[in-house]
Amino acid sequence: MLFWIHLLACGDKSTPLPVDTGVEDTSVTEPVEPSNEPEGTDEDGDGFTVEDGDCDDTSPWTNPARDEEPGDGIDNDCDGKIDEKWAGVTISLYNAGGASSLLTLNQLGNVESEVSLNNDCAPTYLAHDPSVLGGFIISNANSGVGRVSPTGDCTVLADFSEDEENPSLYGVLGQADGSIIASRGDSLIQVSADGTVEPVVSWDANILGEDGNPNPNYQLFVWSIARDLLTDEIALFGLYGGFATWHSDTGLVVHRSISADTWDGRYAYAGAEKDGGGWYTLLFTSETGEISVDQFDEATSNWITQKVWSEADQSAQEFAFPQGITIDGDSGDYYVTADVATYSSVFRIRNVEGGAPDDLYRSGSEPSWTFYGVVSNY
Numbered sequence: 001m002l003f004w005i006h007l008l009a010c011g012d013k014s015t016p017l018p019v020d021t022g023v024e025d026t027s028v029t030e031p032v033e034p035s036n037e038p039e040g041t042d043e044d045g046d047g048f049t050v051e052d053g054d055c056d057d058t059s060p061w062t063n064p065a066r067d068e069e070p071g072d073g074i075d076n077d078c079d080g081k082i083d084e085k086w087a088g089v090t091i092s093l094y095n096a097g098g099a100s101s102l103l104t105l106n107q108l109g110n111v112e113s114e115v116s117l118n119n120d121c122a123p124t125y126l127a128h129d130p131s132v133l134g135g136f137i138i139s140n141a142n143s144g145v146g147r148v149s150p151t152g153d154c155t156v157l158a159d160f161s162e163d164e165e166n167p168s169l170y171g172v173l174g175q176a177d178g179s180i181i182a183s184r185g186d187s188l189i190q191v192s193a194d195g196t197v198e199p200v201v202s203w204d205a206n207i208l209g210e211d212g213n214p215n216p217n218y219q220l221f222v223w224s225i226a227r228d229l230l231t232d233e234i235a236l237f238g239l240y241g242g243f244a245t246w247h248s249d250t251g252l253v254v255h256r257s258i259s260a261d262t263w264d265g266r267y268a269y270a271g272a273e274k275d276g277g278g279w280y281t282l283l284f285t286s287e288t289g290e291i292s293v294d295q296f297d298e299a300t301s302n303w304i305t306q307k308v309w310s311e312a313d314q315s316a317q318e319f320a321f322p323q324g325i326t327i328d329g330d331s332g333d334y335y336v337t338a339d340v341a342t343y344s345s346v347f348r349i350r351n352v353e354g355g356a357p358d359d360l361y362r363s364g365s366e367p368s369w370t371f372y373g374v375v376s377n378y
Contacts, residue, residue: 092123097368126373237271275329
């Protein structure tokens with residue numbers, strides 16, 4: 001009785017209650033056709049809602065399915081970049097026998113510029129510096145954070161090489177305010193423009209416990225990191241195939257963790273974000289020599305292979321040791337740095353069915369050279 005009183009009190013007073021007449025209702029109710037309208041806000045009627053990533057819901061010419069139109073000052077494809085046009089790559093050239101440099105290649109694989117670094121800086125992981133036009137952020141010999149000017153002046157902002165507990169530093173990301181986010185394997189740190197270091201978040205990165213057995217509290221060991229320009233979410237790529245994300249609002253979310261018991265011999269040295277969304281990593285299987293580009297599927301918490309090569313079919317003979325990956329946001333093609341014997345290469349993998357790696361650029365025989373990080377230029 002209380003239930004029905006509650007309904008009467010909360011219901012529409014102008015609507016009479018149904019009356020049971022004792023007569024069976026034989027009328028046929030026509031089925032309601034499902035709506036083809038997108039769920040969410042779509043004021044401009046272009047088929048994409050704000051929830052889908054439409055960054056301007058007042059214009060039908062701006063949505064995630066549009067191509068970018070350089071020169072109009074608008075983010076037509078809603079990927080966080082304005083008037084971008086893919087213009088090639090810049091790679092970190094680590095030279096153990098002399099001055100290291102940043103090497104820029106155009107779309108055809110021709111060397112557009114090479115900037116030698118001073119102060120004995122040794123670039124490994126690489127990122128653009130959004131606070132300085134033409135500047136870069138580097139992981140310095142995987143033990144520090146450096147800022148590189150457009151002319152090659154390298155300033156080491158933080159150095160951990162003397163840290164007995166953890167001398168390592170891996171992936172780096174530049175921020176518009178001049179600060180830098182970097183991974184130390186077991187944590188993210190923020191390095192300000194004056195070199196001040198502050199912790200951001202940490203996690204358990206010891207895959208084995210002190211007794212040598214698998215550590216049940218292990219989460220992931222992070223080398224490479226990437227950022228989604230639209231959401232400001234940071235992806236953390238675990239060395240053994242794990243994956244997590246971090247955002248100031250949601251904190252650390254571990255989507256996939258690989259234990260010592262479940263590890264299958266694959267290494268993920270590098271990861272990248274694709275314009276418009278999507279996390280990709282470069283996986284190398286040590287037991288077979290197989291290399292693959294995989295996209296992370298949050299619905300299943302698995303890596304989904306997009307491209308794969310193996311030594312068995314001789315398609316990866318010269319693809320011996322992969323280092324870094326970036327993605328052409330216009331075409332979806334992948335660009336990978338790799339070393340083979342005394343050569344260093346930048347491979348292009350077409351984003352088409354059957355697309356196989358081909359040389360965009362190959363160095364001369366330089367035993368002291370290693371190509372590490374690679375970023376796309378727009």
